[in-house]
Amino acid sequence: MHVRDFCGRIWSEKLKRTGNMKQNRSVLFIVLLILVMTGGFWAWKGMNSSKPYKETQFLMDTIIEITAYGPNREEAVKAAFDEYRRLHVLTNNxxxxxxxxxxxxxxxxxxxxxxxxxxxxxxxxxxxxxxxxxxxxxxxxxxxxxxxxxxxxxxxxxxxxxxxxxxxxxxxxxxxxxxxxxxxLPKAGMMLDLGAVAKGYATDKAIEILKEKGIKSALVNAGGDVRVIGTRPDGKPWRIGVQDPRNENGVSAKMALTPWDTMETSGDYQRYIMHNGVRYCHILDPHTGWQPKSGVASVTIVNNNSGDGDLFSTALFVLGPEKGLEKLRQFPGNEAIMIMTDGRVIVTPGLKGKVELTGKSGDQ
Incomplete structure (x- = not known):
């Protein structure tokens, strides 16, 4: 029913019942005021929900930033960080x-x-x-x-x-x-190191909590490992950049996370030392005990499963482009952006036409 018709009906009924014009005007004014205030409240709530809540914490040996939109966004983000913290306490060696x-x-x-x-x-x-x-x-x-x-x-x-x-x-x-x-662990001296799996697993859990709290638009960046929920509030997809491994302020590739929701990166630029002019990163080949000699500077996996993304990116870093991309083809739904130490960028076929390269491209 139109607001004007609704208010007119109230006016007529009151006139017939009381014949008191002054009282009717007061009733009408109150009804209109309630309608205006109610409409204003929902408009304010809608605008307020479009504002993000963002929080950053250092956990799991990296900087984690969560940005969320919608009602309960602050409560949801804090609950997600609680889950990161809980799993960090379990896995911190x-x-x-x-x-x-x-x-x-x-x-x-x-x-x-x-x-x-x-x-x-x-x-x-x-x-x-x-x-x-x-x-x-x-x-x-x-x-x-x-x-x-x-x-x-x-x-x-x-x-x-x-x-x-x-x-x-x-x-x-x-x-x-x-x-x-x-x-x-059956041998004395054996040690687990969950660095390649814990962060991705925790991010999956954090995403679950955000969704349970009703969040439909969010971005989680856990030290370069990115996971999104839905699209941006304006309906546009989240656009993510892949860092240039040799320039901390540079980007080697850009893409929209559609239809994917996860990007996981492993690289030799996050934790490393320089010794006699040689770069030694934290990623080791379990077979040799040394850094991989694959010519890879970073590997970014794009998929819909954060927990496995870290495992894939680390494995491909170790295996190198030929063996690694051959192995990845056995896992449909996973795509890769591989940046070589010589600056070449290799993109798997599933990402063709969806990645904007800022460096030189290699064979796919």
Whole structure:
């Protein structure tokens, strides 16, 4: 019913019942005021919901930024960060009291009861290691501890030191009991390092929480690993840039995250040391104990599954363009942008025409 007709009906009925013009005018004024105020409230609420709530925290050894739109956006973002924090506490191998540290401390001694999320994280990593020819291995802990990138200055271990710990790196030895939520490393000195899986897993969980809180438009950037919900509030897709590995302020490629919602990047520019003019990054080949000699500077995976994206990007960094892209073809729905140390940018066929390159392109 039109507002004018509705108010006219109220006016007529009041006239017939009371015959008091003054009272009728007061009633009409109140009705109109309520309608105006109600309309104004919903207009204000709509405009207010279009404003973002943004928060940044340092967790999981990286800077995480969440931007969300809509009602309850602040509450949703804080709940998502609580989940990041919870999983960080479980997986932080630099914290002697974390559950991952407890597993490492009990290597060769006994099983450790852990959180079900940690069991699932480890299980998925082991399954994917088999499928990716061992290029990703969560038992790489003895090697990452030996290298200590970011913690030991420009220290580079000797081949003898690397050979001494390589026998401890073998994901096939990890024993997982899903029923009792236990994990066991059978050799003393074995160590888990979930750096290639924990952040992606946590981002998936954070996204779930944002959606449960009713968020339909959001962007999560966890140290270059990006995940989105829906589109921007204006209906346009989220456009994301892939960092130039040799220029922290530069972008090598740009694309809209449609129909994908995830971009995961592994690169040699985030954590590394320079020793005698040579770059040594934190990504290690589990088979050799050294940095991969694949000529790759960064790998960005585009898909709809954040948890697997980190595993793929790390594995392709180790395998290199030829073996890595051949392996990726076995997993439909995953696309890649590979930036080589010589500046070439290689894009998989599924991204053809969807990526704007700012550098020189290579074969697809």
């Amino acid at each position: 630099f914290d002697a009291n974390s559950q991952v540290s407890k597993i490492n401390q009990m290597a060769g001694k006994e099983k450790v009861v852990v959180d079900p999320d940690l069991v699932q994280m480890i299980k998925r990593s082991v399954e994917m290691a088999d499928k990716l020819d061992g290029a990703i291995d969560i038992t790489v802990g003895p090697l990452t501890d030996l290298w200590g990138i970011g913690r030991k200055g420009d220290f580079v271990p000797s081949q003898a030191q690397i050979q001494a710990v390589l026998p401890l790196v073998n994901y096939r030895l990890v024993q997982i009991d899903e029923k009792n939520n236990t994990v066991y």
